[in-house]
Amino acid sequence: MGTDSSDGPLEALPLDSWHRAQGARMVPFAGYDMPVQYEGIIAEHVWTRTNAGLFDVSHMGQLTMAGPNVDRALETLLPGDLINLADMKLRYSLLLAQDGTIIDDLMATRRGDSFYVVVNGATKQGDIEDMRARLPRDVIVDHMREQALLALQGPRAAEALENLAPGVSNLSFMEGGAFQVLGRPMWISRSGYTGEDGFEISVAANAAAELADALIADETVKPIGLGARDSLRLEAGLPLYGHDIDRTTTPVMAGLTFAIQKRRRAEGGFPGDLRILAEIENGPPLRRVGFDVDGRQPVREGARVLDDEGNEVGRVTSGGFSPSLQRPIAMGYAAPHLAEPGTALKLEQRGKLFDGRVAAMPFVPHRYHRKGA
Amino acid sequence: MSLYFTREHEWIRVEGDTATVGISDHAQQALGDIVFAEVPEAGRSLAKGQEAAVVESVKAASDVYAPVGGEVVEGNAAIADDPALINRDPEGDGWFFKLTLADTSELDGLMDEASYRDWVKTL
Numbered sequence: 001m002g003t004d005s006s007d008g009p010l011e012a013l014p015l016d017s018w019h020r021a022q023g024a025r026m027v028p029f030a031g032y033d034m035p036v037q038y039e040g041i042i043a044e045h046v047w048t049r050t051n052a053g054l055f056d057v058s059h060m061g062q063l064t065m066a067g068p069n070v071d072r073a074l075e076t077l078l079p080g081d082l083i084n085l086a087d088m089k090l091r092y093s094l095l096l097a098q099d100g101t102i103i104d105d106l107m108a109t110r111r112g113d114s115f116y117v118v119v120n121g122a123t124k125q126g127d128i129e130d131m132r133a134r135l136p137r138d139v140i141v142d143h144m145r146e147q148a149l150l151a152l153q154g155p156r157a158a159e160a161l162e163n164l165a166p167g168v169s170n171l172s173f174m175e176g177g178a179f180q181v182l183g184r185p186m187w188i189s190r191s192g193y194t195g196e197d198g199f200e201i202s203v204a205a206n207a208a209a210e211l212a213d214a215l216i217a218d219e220t221v222k223p224i225g226l227g228a229r230d231s232l233r234l235e236a237g238l239p240l241y242g243h244d245i246d247r248t249t250t251p252v253m254a255g256l257t258f259a260i261q262k263r264r265r266a267e268g269g270f271p272g273d274l275r276i277l278a279e280i281e282n283g284p285p286l287r288r289v290g291f292d293v294d295g296r297q298p299v300r301e302g303a304r305v306l307d308d309e310g311n312e313v314g315r316v317t318s319g320g321f322s323p324s325l326q327r328p329i330a331m332g333y334a335a336p337h338l339a340e341p342g343t344a345l346k347l348e349q350r351g352k353l354f355d356g357r358v359a360a361m362p363f364v365p366h367r368y369h370r371k372g373a
Numbered sequence: 374m375s376l377y378f379t380r381e382h383e384w385i386r387v388e389g390d391t392a393t394v395g396i397s398d399h400a401q402q403a404l405g406d407i408v409f410a411e412v413p414e415a416g417r418s419l420a421k422g423q424e425a426a427v428v429e430s431v432k433a434a435s436d437v438y439a440p441v442g443g444e445v446v447e448g449n450a451a452i453a454d455d456p457a458l459i460n461r462d463p464e465g466d467g468w469f470f471k472l473t474l475a476d477t478s479e480l481d482g483l484m485d486e487a488s489y490r491d492w493v494k495t496l
Contacts, residue, residue: 036432037405040405040406041405041406041430041431041432042406042431043406227405227431227432231431296408296409296456297409297411297427297429298408298409298429298434300434320431320432321408321409321429321431323431
């Protein structure tokens, strides 16, 4: 789960004492002391799928980027169409290296003349340095260190948040807006990392505890730790940076070509464009896939994927027990000719062979709130 | 009947020359939700310190080592069928395996219950 930056002292989240008061077990993650669980991972997972879960993701990097033609400038680093991204809309995108591999995945929102960008916690310092180095000098990358980020996820998230932020339920999936909540300005996006409907709330660090208290005062809302965040995103088929995507994978290998819009495919102009466009045309050397695993024992990151002759044809990059399905599931890479759902493969972990099959993802259907249009 | 504990958070209940082995309440709490358990088959001979069983929580896999040597009499099929039983009753119905003690002197140096509970509080 994520990259533990275990070197050096851990930073405390703005809600550190709040988590401890809620009974959290804290673990090092991405350079922070973070809550891994409160009452238990399975109970928290199921609660989020049926009610509403409150996640503290303040370790993530919140950036604003501004300057002349900032959208064009960002398109030199990201393969998404940002020029045609409408105001207040989010786009999932990828910070790419010159060889077309993935430095990080991120969410970018156009907010008037600037972009609001959320990047992963373990990678944020490197991302900021990289973007400042490669963007024109007049594009300013501001790291909003005084902002906390809370996510409220689940089928009852909208009704719970609507009570505090009237109008928020009018947002569509991948849309954001400015709201006054508890008398404080907050930026709320309808987005998340669980596959459920939900919101991400950017709030001043010194107002985060008051917001968290107000949210869990609703009987449908409970605090949820990193453990369930990981099992929820795995069921949703969403990749975790540093595990399922990294500097050895391209967007095409990772099955993320949806993040490269038509105009960008036609025009290129992003790092690694020749390689990436060739992979779109001719197919990548490996593809990210899901695996159903027979039996009850979880198969985890690092397990080898074998064909019927025992040749290694890929690796598991995330794996665990699915609380919703009550069986093991995994994600990883396989050679393209073995990447069709239903293909039987063996998985090898600690010298033991497991029977598995390539599975379509998500394992558990997404339930995003998309407007009719 | 005597009850012993190890620093690896296993308990050993000795009745005559039969020892029942499981993991402590502290261990199950630290592991969290247990989703898989594999226990040794009857007849298997275990040396002290040898890998004897596997227990996996949502987050991680752990080996359970034989705290004493002997021949396995029974693995607990109930925890293989319902691994969460280890969370619910770790020091009772959630036992892992029973073995016939090969050498009772291997019990020397293990903690008694009071010493173990005191020691756990210091962790």
